Amino acid sequence: MLDTSVILFDHKSILNFEEHDIVIPITVLEELDTMKKGNDTKNYEAREFIRFLDKASKDYPVKNWIPLPGDGRGAFKIVMETNGLTKSAVKIYGSESNDNKILNTCMIVAKDEPKRESILVSKDVNLRLKAKAIGIRAEDYETGKILNVDNLPTGITTYTDFDQEIIDNLYKDFSIPLDVIQDKMEIYPNAYYILQGDKSSSLAYYNPFEQQLERVNKQTIFNIKPKNAEQAFAIHAILKKEIKLIALHGVAGTGKTLIALAGAMAQKRDFKQIYLSRPIVPLSNKDIGYLPGDIKSKIDPYMQPLWDNLKYIQYQFDEQDKEYKQINQMVEQEKLLITPLAYIRGRSLSDVIFIVDEAQNLTPHEVKTIITRAGENTKFIFTGDIKQIDTPYLDEQSNGLSYLVDKVQGQKLFAHIQLIKGERSELANLANELL
8 A cells, every 4th residue: 555655755656566466545646636736846746646547547447456567567456445444543543634544545455355465655654653553564665765874985985004105106296097006995986085104194086087096185165175184075076077966965064065055156167057956845844835925035045054155155255355246246147046946847957067955855756857957067966964854754765865875876977975074163063963
């Protein structure tokens, strides 16, 4: 039995259960009907699923089992929630909520199919708990989950007692050919290294395009200076023209968004526009439509952290400095745009840098949708903290940022850096460590 939350997470989920049969409670269809209009991803997922059911059931009554397309798959049918239960979930929980109606359907299916195991699949943790409380087996939707999220690569490897001669040659020649270092260290595309020798140390990067190890210098961009090795690596990746896709993740205060924005602005001459965006996660799960004003007024509160970072960069300069004035001009001329993600669907983005903040609040499908918008000379930077998720049906294992890092690691166009050390303030570091 599929819950609405699974379908809104992945409209193709019905095809991922192999030979097992799928039940769609009628309440789920009613919920999808209320969500089919709009520009958000959940609206798209609802529409696509409804279209799939309509096409698949074209020649069948929907109350019968309908074969799913493809070899080895089971069948599906729509089941009406009825009052044929002596002890229903609605009565047990004392509410006619949609969740309880879905549980009623699960109880009816279990009653009608006593020889088969019935399982409710839901991304809603509370619904799974309510199901278990009345004896219904309930599971999370596992497709797309990163099972070993604690072992995601950091993008950075530290070597102690490293060959001092190689470090010296890095300072002397800037780069070292692959054949000299491939037996001394683990090599993979766009990997970053902290090399510590007997006398000195060096920051390094493996360039897969030139097949050589290169020294990384700490660069200052728009008066933003890297305060640690991770930030230096992040700046290097953002400025590297050949790298088209970057993921920066770490706890609050590590400088992810600030560095991404400063790095993008440092390349303003190489791109027509800089886009900044972040997923809108309304408080109390209310749609932003209830907020007063036009669309700009509605989204501004959610985009304010991006404006804060932009102002921080601007305030590194005096009002009379050309850089200060350039930032104002970029906003006025829409060279730099802060925009909601909902408006990206269907577009082709060429000659732009696109920064997606708080990417841990995106689904894997949303991340894919964004990246597939890339045209010529487009670079995407995803930032976020996979341990700080605000979207109800996502977690560390199923969010789009974890999925991106896990699936795309090792590709020549992709670089990933985990920022660990907080640099916002001593107070912010204290909160991260002790609270």
